[in-house]
Amino acid sequence: MLDLSVRIGQVELQNPVMPASGAFSTEYASVIDINRLGALVAKTVSRNFRAGNPPPRAAEVEGGMINSIGLPTKGLQYFLDAQLPDYKQYSPPLVASISAEDADDFQAMARDINVPGVDVIEINISCPTRKPGGGNFALHAEHAHDIVTRVRAETDKPIWAKLSPNAGEIVDVAMAAEDAGADALTVANTILAMKINVNTFRPALGNKIGGMSGPAVKPIVLRMVYQISKAVSVPIIGCGGISNAEDVIEYMLAGASAVEIGYVNFRNPTAMISIINGLEDWCNKRGIRRIADLTGAVRDGDMETDTYVAAAQGF
Amino acid sequence: MLDLSVRIGQVELQNPVMPASGAFSTEYASVIDINRLGALVAKTVSRNFRAGNPPPRAAEVEGGMINSIGLPTKGLQYFLDAQLPDYKQYSPPLVASISAEDADDFQAMARDINVPGVDVIEINISCPTRKPGGGNFALHAEHAHDIVTRVRAETDKPIWAKLSPNAGEIVDVAMAAEDAGADALTVANTILAMKINVNTFRPALGNKIGGMSGPAVKPIVLRMVYQISKAVSVPIIGCGGISNAEDVIEYMLAGASAVEIGYVNFRNPTAMISIINGLEDWCNKRGIRRIADLTGAVRDGDMETDTYVAAAQGF
Amino acid sequence: MQDFHYASQPFVVGRSTDTDFPACTTVEETLTTVLSHEWVNDEYKHMVVTASPKALTVKPGQFFHILCPSSDEGDLWFRRPQSVYAIDREGGRLEFLYKCVGRGTHGLATLKPGENCNILGPLGIGFTVDSAWKNIVVLGRGVGLATLAPISQMAGDAGVGVTAILSARNKEYLLSHERFEKIGASIVPVTDDDGSSDIQNVERILLELIAAARADAFYTCGSNRLFQVMKRLGAQHGIPGQIAMEQIMACGLGPCYVCVKTFEVNGERVLRRVCVEGPVFDIQEAVGC
Amino acid sequence: MQDFHYASQPFVVGRSTDTDFPACTTVEETLTTVLSHEWVNDEYKHMVVTASPKALTVKPGQFFHILCPSSDEGDLWFRRPQSVYAIDREGGRLEFLYKCVGRGTHGLATLKPGENCNILGPLGIGFTVDSAWKNIVVLGRGVGLATLAPISQMAGDAGVGVTAILSARNKEYLLSHERFEKIGASIVPVTDDDGSSDIQNVERILLELIAAARADAFYTCGSNRLFQVMKRLGAQHGIPGQIAMEQIMACGLGPCYVCVKTFEVNGERVLRRVCVEGPVFDIQEAVGC
Ligand SMILES: Cc1cc2nc3c(=O)[nH]c(=O)nc-3n(C[C@H](O)[C@H](O)[C@H](O)COP(=O)(O)OP(=O)(O)OC[C@H]3O[C@@H](n4cnc5c(N)ncnc54)[C@H](O)[C@@H]3O)c2cc1C
Ligand SMILES: Cc1cc2nc3c(=O)[nH]c(=O)nc-3n(C[C@H](O)[C@H](O)[C@H](O)COP(=O)(O)OP(=O)(O)OC[C@H]3O[C@@H](n4cnc5c(N)ncnc54)[C@H](O)[C@@H]3O)c2cc1C
Ligand SMILES: Cc1cc2nc3c(=O)[nH]c(=O)nc-3n(C[C@H](O)[C@H](O)[C@H](O)COP(=O)(O)O)c2cc1C
Ligand SMILES: Cc1cc2nc3c(=O)[nH]c(=O)nc-3n(C[C@H](O)[C@H](O)[C@H](O)COP(=O)(O)O)c2cc1C
Ligand code: FES
Numbered sequence A, B: 001m002l003d004l005s006v007r008i009g010q011v012e013l014q015n016p017v018m019p020a021s022g023a024f025s026t027e028y029a030s031v032i033d034i035n036r037l038g039a040l041v042a043k044t045v046s047r048n049f050r051a052g053n054p055p056p057r058a059a060e061v062e063g064g065m066i067n068s069i070g071l072p073t074k075g076l077q078y079f080l081d082a083q084l085p086d087y088k089q090y091s092p093p094l095v096a097s098i099s100a101e102d103a104d105d106f107q108a109m110a111r112d113i114n115v116p117g118v119d120v121i122e123i124n125i126s127c128p129t130r131k132p133g134g135g136n137f138a139l140h141a142e143h144a145h146d147i148v149t150r151v152r153a154e155t156d157k158p159i160w161a162k163l164s165p166n167a168g169e170i171v172d173v174a175m176a177a178e179d180a181g182a183d184a185l186t187v188a189n190t191i192l193a194m195k196i197n198v199n200t201f202r203p204a205l206g207n208k209i210g211g212m213s214g215p216a217v218k219p220i221v222l223r224m225v226y227q228i229s230k231a232v233s234v235p236i237i238g239c240g241g242i243s244n245a246e247d248v249i250e251y252m253l254a255g256a257s258a259v260e261i262g263y264v265n266f267r268n269p270t271a272m273i274s275i276i277n278g279l280e281d282w283c284n285k286r287g288i289r290r291i292a293d294l295t296g297a298v299r300d301g302d303m304e305t306d307t308y309v310a311a312a313q314g315f
Numbered sequence C, D: 001m002q003d004f005h006y007a008s009q010p011f012v013v014g015r016s017t018d019t020d021f022p023a024c025t026t027v028e029e030t031l032t033t034v035l036s037h038e039w040v041n042d043e044y045k046h047m048v049v050t051a052s053p054k055a056l057t058v059k060p061g062q063f064f065h066i067l068c069p070s071s072d073e074g075d076l077w078f079r080r081p082q083s084v085y086a087i088d089r090e091g092g093r094l095e096f097l098y099k100c101v102g103r104g105t106h107g108l109a110t111l112k113p114g115e116n117c118n119i120l121g122p123l124g125i126g127f128t129v130d131s132a133w134k135n136i137v138v139l140g141r142g143v144g145l146a147t148l149a150p151i152s153q154m155a156g157d158a159g160v161g162v163t164a165i166l167s168a169r170n171k172e173y174l175l176s177h178e179r180f181e182k183i184g185a186s187i188v189p190v191t192d193d194d195g196s197s198d199i200q201n202v203e204r205i206l207l208e209l210i211a212a213a214r215a216d217a218f219y220t221c222g223s224n225r226l227f228q229v230m231k232r233l234g235a236q237h238g239i240p241g242q243i244a245m246e247q248i249m250a251c252g253l254g255p256c257y258v259c260v261k262t263f264e265v266n267g268e269r270v271l272r273r274v275c276v277e278g279p280v281f282d283i284q285e286a287v288g289c
């Protein structure tokens, strides 16, 4: 019997496929059976209402899209009163995602969202298009360390720290988050990008710049997962450009224990289900019994490092 | 009469289209008329022979490729004796690209390459796949400042500093390079990335990780050009994912004065010529008389910043 | 060789779908087959496709999110929303009428009869018609007419009369004329070439209809100027109204918040998502389209 | 609608080319038309295309870098090198024989007669034959046979006899048998199923040919084991040899240094680029293929 389940610290998922925050809501139940997902990841919530950024908020680019949604939210209270019960109609664990104005607020958000029903707290310290006054604490190790420490102080629930691919030293940030008590690392949020309409000379996004996601970013984020997995021992959730079952395998080989999927849900809302089915087929075809065994299974230990020897071999 | 010429400091180019270092050699004369190019940019050269990285050295990814060539070179002497005269058979200005083991060596390289025939020195402080012992001085502002200062001390030729998109604070690095005397900034080199073969579980590259280029990276690098152009006053050469004339326009609108083209030469060796022809058509169709006027012409000054007002308008 | 498995296929989840849809879902991602696909004039194309039972539950004003093929060397990474133009429940067909404006619609236009088209839907909230009404007025321009056409059908089914004011550059672009006619709508064409599409003239026509008590409700789509007139007259004369709005979309299902528009509700400005809270909204709450 | 200009077409420089090639160039990026394209067995496909005069200057051992269409939802971002299998200068045709192994070749296999195929070439350095030789030996396996086939033609033209040792899994995969025959090559088929392709047996055959003075030069492609035998015997008996090598390629023209292989020249190891310094190399300098 094939075992698709994976474990992220104390949380067991029936399979490694989760939606990425902001690319999912229970509205997906109108098109797929969301009880088949490994977990449900809610859109990032902040304490107070936020309108988000001016439209246009998204544009397509080669290999995916850029967005500048700007974390619109109805606020924490609405999340607790309305969205949480809505999510709890479904069986997969619920991952709540939080953002905040500053470090104190992050700490308070963690306290206030530490309620039954929330199975995991993902801390979105990496949204690239939040307006000033709140922000990207994942660009530097000290900031990430501070936020994770404060959140850790408020909750015993698993904490997943969502990192930023815009950090120059993402491995340092990852180690800081682990050191401060994160139970897992979500790698990563979107990469800052831009598109200009050559007919109108206008930026394609109202916010001028936005975050890029989709298949184009996969090799970049996969590299980060690989580097981070060599440096930390907490589980990693790969997130960036996954569009098929083999992409999930690739992330797991690089060191991810599970994945989150964003953009491709927009192109094919049935993608996550196809991917779960695809993982089953892939493992069965290759006689793999436990998908969790693939985590970090990349064969990189015995590679030829001598250029001349390598170039004499077949490839 | 349409004027396609652009000026990068003291250097005048007949048009803004140049090959990117490492994606071009006079071998291209077998397939296109290289005298039509804005300038010729040579492969990066180091003082001594370097074999480069173990194969496989390239893999295709969605939206382009990753490579880990590792700056193979026959060394400076060979460049001066054989390659320089070869390049000087052609009329466009020659941009020599140099890399070095350390800061002292960079300075010495600048001195030694300061010969007649070399029209511009591009300093490649940003190769992501050079082996330790040499390196990426473009990740931090101090290092970039140091290298550019030393090179500046040795030559009166124009210096173009080639930046790294892997830097966390590329705008700071850009300002440091400008401050240290760079005449222009080439933005940018490749983005670190990885691919794993899910059949063999092996990294697709012998060097495990490599640098990504091609259309997929365009929105990311374009954003960097835009950000940097707001912060510096020296010309910027856009480089990353350009595959057609409109991509060149987009880079120019974002703030670039010219562009360098890499990957697409591999897919379509005639691409640079098609692009130059395409620029001509594009300008003629729109009644643009001087292509140089497009630099920084993005219309971003009067955009609606109120979310509600923006969302009430058409888009 | 169909069974060949690639080492690293970048995009398997593509134009086709093999997913079983749970019975409880209301929306499907399905492969339809193009039955006919004709140019209506040099800008608009009319596409007829096969439709599954679930797709056929679509109501006027609702839309499908279409995965368009590319007509150039690149790939399209977003779907494109198109409202349903006609619903043939017996024949199991859906029709779309769309304007070719950019890469997506020009790509869509390349589909030939017999080829597949991946559509997602039905999506959004459609128009409503109150059977107590005697007469409604629809006012549209350009692609807006495609969205408004099925209203006449629906009004007819509810025993409600329709006056359709159709605005266009000239006669040639007066889309759907026949379709409105077939339903028995009374048609008022207004065009730019003879000046009849002037906003003053349209306002005059609307006022006449109001005066003649032939305007129990207003429907509009496709022009901000026309919408503003209808909104003002509707407010002045207490006539309820509905507007179908457009906005760039990513998901089409609600989660992404790409497609927001501004509305004014009890004097307060709010953002709503065109894809799930619309595309049909109360005309008095809409601010601009 | 062909003239439509997109606001942001991501990849205009695609499968077609509109560039004038200066007279001095030796290589072209050209659109050929597929004339026929047939399966030879369940793994190999044979493609015949039209060719421009410049493309027809190709010599045995040289190759074309082919922009393959995709057979899946993704796009292919590298060309794929394929050596020329036959050159019909009078008929203006080129032939390729290739094995379907991955995305590129499976994509290539989707091309139908009448469709276009963008090829870049001719590229690289081909085989040479010395007309002073009486008899040469070609030894190949798998796709290597495709590369070696045109040698026989060339040898024939130079008045040189050919012994072709063709290795394969079984008779069914003994490609190009007829082609070698037509030229009048004396053919020695060796297969896995009857054990005749054993390395010892191949060595025995080569030694016999040497003893019979029927081995003035060696040519090989497609198997590292076979190459190693030829290299050893060539060194022992002073027989010159040429090998066609393979390596992953990006540019195919020389600048990128993706396609390097190791060679031993005067006891020193050096890297050479398969695309411009090869694909044909001195067998004694090659280290492994
Ligand atoms: C609910 C709804 C129903 C619609 N019904 C119809 C219809 O029946 N007939 C018709 O002709 N048109 C209709 N439209 C408009 C149609 O979606 C756009 O014309 C089309 O998306 C343009 O795509 P393009 O690639 O050809 O143009 P481009 O200009 O290249 O589009 C660029 C981007 O903008 C987005 N975009 C552009 N225009 C629109 C738009 N108006 N709405 C949403 N996204 C847009 C596209 O998704 C794309 O990502 C409808 C729009 C909406 C929102
Ligand atoms: C000079 C030369 C001549 C060749 N001639 C022939 C021929 O006549 N007939 C034939 O069947 N095959 C030939 N090959 C091999 C052929 O190029 C590969 O089988 C083909 O590129 C595989 O591509 P793929 O996408 O199907 O496989 P994949 O495994 O998906 O390829 C993945 C990547 O590896 C590269 N690649 C894989 N194998 C090779 C290879 N052997 N050489 C170069 N790049 C490779 C491709 O460019 C691609 O980027 C030749 C190779 C070279 C270098
Ligand atoms: C429209 C959109 C909205 C997003 N909103 C959020 C968000 O609210 N919180 C968050 O942590 N990430 C958000 N993200 C980032 C995604 O969760 C994910 O990290 C990113 O899209 C990369 O994955 P992908 O390539 O599969 O899309 C958003 C992404 C998109 C495209
Ligand atoms: C095969 C290859 C080799 C490269 N070698 C060099 C080099 O020697 N020096 C350098 O500065 N950049 C080198 N680069 C980077 C390119 O010059 C360019 O910055 C990058 O490829 C982005 O442009 P593109 O997206 O158009 O390819 C190389 C890139 C590739 C793909
Ligand atoms: S398009 Fe995603 S919420 Fe409307």
Ligand code: FES
Pocket (backbone or CB within 6 Å): D248, D249, D250, D251, D252, D253, D254, D255, D256, D257, D258, D259, D260, D273, D274, D275, D276
């Ligand atoms: S493939 Fe680029 S040098 Fe050979």
